[in-house]
Amino acid sequence: MLDLAAEQLQNPLVPDLTELIVGAVTFGIIFFALWKVLIPRLNQTLEERTDKIEGGLQRAEETQAEANETLAKYREQLAEARHEAARLREQAREQGAQIIAEMREQAQAEGRRLVEAAHAQIEADRQQALQSLRTEVGGLAVDLASRVVGESLTDEARQRRVVERFLDELDQQAERATR
Secondary structure (H helix, E strand, C coil): CHHHHHHHHCCCCCCCHHHHHHHHHHHHHHHHHHHHHHHHHHHHHHHHHHHHHHHHHHHHHHHHHHHHHHHHHHHHHHHHHHHHHHHHHHHHHHHHHHHHHHHHHHHHHHHHHHHHHHHHHHHHHHHHHHHHHHHHHHHHHHHHHHHHHCCCCCCHHHHHHHHHHHHHHHHHHHHHHHC
C-alpha cells in the first residue's frame, strides 16, 4: 500500500523515468526516420513545385514579352499599312487629276479640230456659193447688159470681162458700205 500511496503522491504531470526514456528513444527514431526519408522527399516535392511555379512565371513573362513584341510588330505593320494606304490614295488622286487634265486637253483639242473643220467647211461652202452666185449674177448681168446695150454679148471673153468688171464694182461698193 505504501507503493500505491507513494504513487498516488507522485505528481500526475511528471512522467515516469522509464516512460520518459522510451518516449525520447522512440521520438529520436521517428525523427531520424523522418529526417532521412520523409524530409528529403518533401524538400524535393517543394523544389519541384517551386521550379514549376518559377518556370510558369518565367514562361508567363516570356509569353508576355513575346505578346508585347508581337503587338509592337502589329502596330508597326498597321502604321505602315496606313501610311501605304495614304500614299496610294494620294497617288490615285494625282492620277485622277492627271487623267482629268488629259481628258480636258483632248476634249479641247477635239473641239478646236471640230471648230477648224467647221470653219473650213463654211469657207468652202462660202466659196462655192460665191462661185455659184458669180455665175448666176454674171448670167443675169450679161442678159441685162445685152438688153441695155442692144447687142448680143455671146462672145465668152467679152462676157467674162463684163461680169468681172460688174462684180469688181459691186465689191468696191460693198467695201465702201461696210466702212
